[in-house]
Amino acid sequence: MNTTIADLAGVDRIIAEHGGRADALIQVLLDVQAEISWLPADALARIAERLDVPPALVQHITTFYKAFSLVPKGRHRVHVCMGTACHVRGALRILDTVEELTGLAPGETDPDLKFSLETVNCLGCCALGPVIEIDGKTHGNVSLARTEDVLKSYE
Amino acid sequence: MSEVRLQIDGKEVRAEEGATILETARAAGIEIPTLCLHEALEPFGGCRLCVVEVEAGGWSRLVVSCVYTVAEGLVVRTRNKKIDRTRKMLLELLLAHAPDSPPLQELAAEYGADRDRFGQETSFCVHCGLCVRYCAEVKGLHAVGFIDRGIRKEISFLPEIAAKECRDCMECFPLCPTSYLQAAFVLVEAFTSR
Numbered sequence: 406m407n408t409t410i411a412d413l414a415g416v417d418r419i420i421a422e423h424g425g426r427a428d429a430l431i432q433v434l435l436d437v438q439a440e441i442s443w444l445p446a447d448a449l450a451r452i453a454e455r456l457d458v459p460p461a462l463v464q465h466i467t468t469f470y471k472a473f474s475l476v477p478k479g480r481h482r483v484h485v486c487m488g489t490a491c492h493v494r495g496a497l498r499i500l501d502t503v504e505e506l507t508g509l510a511p512g513e514t515d516p517d518l519k520f521s522l523e524t525v526n527c528l529g530c531c532a533l534g535p536v537i538e539i540d541g542k543t544h545g546n547v548s549l550a551r552t553e554d555v556l557k558s559y560e
Numbered sequence: 561m562s563e564v565r566l567q568i569d570g571k572e573v574r575a576e577e578g579a580t581i582l583e584t585a586r587a588a589g590i591e592i593p594t595l596c597l598h599e600a601l602e603p604f605g606g607c608r609l610c611v612v613e614v615e616a617g618g619w620s621r622l623v624v625s626c627v628y629t630v631a632e633g634l635v636v637r638t639r640n641k642k643i644d645r646t647r648k649m650l651l652e653l654l655l656a657h658a659p660d661s662p663p664l665q666e667l668a669a670e671y672g673a674d675r676d677r678f679g680q681e682t683s684f685c686v687h688c689g690l691c692v693r694y695c696a697e698v699k700g701l702h703a704v705g706f707i708d709r710g711i712r713k714e715i716s717f718l719p720e721i722a723a724k725e726c727r728d729c730m731e732c733f734p735l736c737p738t739s740y741l742q743a744a745f746v747l748v749e750a751f752t753s754r
Binding site: 459460461462464465468469 | 705708
């Protein structure tokens with residue numbers, strides 16, 4: 406997966422799949438992001454031009470929804486659950502450990518694009534707390550030592 | 561277009577179907593305060609200062625009159641204790657962002673709003689959207705837009721467009737009920753004219 410679009414053919418293909426209609430803007434943005442994990446400025450400019458949507462509106466929408474990222478994301482998405490159940494079972498210490506091991510604060514991505522760290526408010530599996538989720542895989546009942554093992558298993 | 565009859569502040573009035581309460585009231589000589597309304601722009605419903613109470617079918621509630629369309633038999637009140645209290649609160653919240661805005665201070669005097677009621681967070685922007693909508697609807701330039709949301713929402717000029725268009729236009733400047741827009745524009749211009 407590239408984090409930059411060498412040529413905009415991929416973006417044009419996605420736009421064509423949605424019929425180039427302005428009302429498909431959000432879907433186009435989501436699909437582009439699904440392929441390259443973030444939304445680079447040149448892709449946004451192309452989308453605005455092809456869908457005939459003002460760039461100001463594209464800017465409004467991409468900054469409004471938390472699902473969109475205007476900065477590159479790492480290969481692995483780490484979500485640390487800070488929900489109530491996880492919180493009382495030590496989520497704060499788990500987060501501290503993850504921050505220390507990755508060198509990232511929540512919302513950040515390292516320069517090697519290995520990890521992106523986010524906190525979430527509840528992953529919906531409170532019985533497994535404290536929970537961290539990496540690339541959609543849930544790691545439950547993590548201790549500080551296991552958090553380290555889990556993170557080290559990702560390249 | 562059929563006509564509907566309704567009552568505003570005890571006065572029987574007629575209005576075209578699809579008209580808003582605000583324009584109907586103003587046509588009947590009843591004044592309702594507004595901040596985000598502009599004659600050349602679509603109603604926005606952003607500032608909420610034009611709240612009125614409507615009564616229909618035995619219940620009453622507060623609605624935003626600039627976007628609420630008239631209906632047959634509607635009973636509207638544009639001024640009472642509840643409305644005044646609501647407008648006072650709205651003004652106090654807006655004043656927290658723009659304490660020295662002349663139109664806000666004028667309304668604050670009328671409704672007894674205290675500009676220091678809430679901790680001041682002087683962003684100078686009250687999100688009325690006048691500049692954004694004027695640029696989009698009247699000029700068709702879209703040089704300025706909203707970014708982010710909630711407490712972080714703000715206006716932002718697009719440097720690519722602003723650098724080309726804004727210097728010869730600046731028609732949105734006098735629309736601003738605070739002084740924020742000018743400052744924001746100057747800021748972006750400083751960034752782009754390097």
